[in-house]
Amino acid sequence: MSGDSVYRARVLGPLLMCVTCLCFAALDTLIKYLSKGFPLTEVIWVRYAVQTLAIAILFAPRMKSRILRTANLRLQLLRGGCLLGASLLVINGLSRLPLTETTAVLFLAPLIITMLSGPVLGERVKAIDWFAVVLGFIGVLIIVRPGGGLLTWAILFPIGTACCNAVYQMVTRFFHSSEHPVTTNLYTGLVGVVVLAPVMPFVWKTPDLEHAAIMVLAGLVGGLAHYIITKALECSSAMALGPYSYTQLVWAAMLGFMVFGALPDPITWVGIAVIASSGLLLSFYHLLAARRR
Numbered sequence: 001m002s003g004d005s006v007y008r009a010r011v012l013g014p015l016l017m018c019v020t021c022l023c024f025a026a027l028d029t030l031i032k033y034l035s036k037g038f039p040l041t042e043v044i045w046v047r048y049a050v051q052t053l054a055i056a057i058l059f060a061p062r063m064k065s066r067i068l069r070t071a072n073l074r075l076q077l078l079r080g081g082c083l084l085g086a087s088l089l090v091i092n093g094l095s096r097l098p099l100t101e102t103t104a105v106l107f108l109a110p111l112i113i114t115m116l117s118g119p120v121l122g123e124r125v126k127a128i129d130w131f132a133v134v135l136g137f138i139g140v141l142i143i144v145r146p147g148g149g150l151l152t153w154a155i156l157f158p159i160g161t162a163c164c165n166a167v168y169q170m171v172t173r174f175f176h177s178s179e180h181p182v183t184t185n186l187y188t189g190l191v192g193v194v195v196l197a198p199v200m201p202f203v204w205k206t207p208d209l210e211h212a213a214i215m216v217l218a219g220l221v222g223g224l225a226h227y228i229i230t231k232a233l234e235c236s237s238a239m240a241l242g243p244y245s246y247t248q249l250v251w252a253a254m255l256g257f258m259v260f261g262a263l264p265d266p267i268t269w270v271g272i273a274v275i276a277s278s279g280l281l282l283s284f285y286h287l288l289a290a291r292r293r
Contacts, residue, residue: 013236050219080191
């Protein structure tokens with residue numbers, strides 16, 4: 001592996017994943033805020049409409065018809081469907097559960113990815129990768145505390161989201177460099193817009209200027225997050241990036257306190273520390289491995 005490849009896989013990929021997690025935490029915070037006053041499907045539809053429109057305005061004049069050119073239309077539609085499913089499920093979870101705890105349950109996804117990366121993507125899964133992901137999952141269990149008040153029927157929403165996210169990330173990785181990131185994210189937004197459009201006349205609630213601006217911001221942040229994660233998965237494998245996605249918990253805890261005044265309790269912070277240690281462990285391992293080459 002060349003020096004540039006090592007840098008992309010060990011440094012750039014994880015860094016982009018951490019930035020993605022900040023964007024996703026910000027998106028979840030905006031959606032949770034909006035879900036208090038607007039229909040859930042409307043919030044999701046506007047988020048996808050803004051993302052699609054922004055991509056078209058920014059890239060269509062330069063890329064022209066190439067922006068729609070894809071060799072994997074079925075996979076593009078599958079990816080968009082997975083993300084739409086994840087969006088609908090997570091917004092229902094966020095409207096019923098605390099932000100940090102909901103985010104924690106979403107991190108079943110890296111465990112699912114690690115289990116399927118070998119048979120589905122043909123990626124080699126090392127013992128250290130298993131250990132890091134399992135350690136992160138233990139942190140999730142500490143936060144959720146099986147047997148506690150969080151385990152209501154509403155917990156099925158973030159669990160379903162985790163499953164959709166796992167398939168979404170694996171499909172994204174399957175593309176490798178065969179699809180342009182702009183094209184991939186345009187199709188992702190289009191799926192959400194087209195599928196939800198027939199419902200809009202029945203649920204639409206006209207927002208005021210402030211809430212309209214927040215909806216637009218959510219769409220822009222969401223589009224940016226999915227563009228960055230596509231670039232991250234071009235640099236590193238889905239399995240290797242899994243533990244770094246746990247940084248979203250830290251962002252969620254900070255934003256949850258800043259926006260909703262919900263500060264995680266000491267046990268939740270212990271869980272977050274365990275989750276963070278899993279990512280640091282994998283980071284140090286890859287850094288040492290790269291230096292030995």
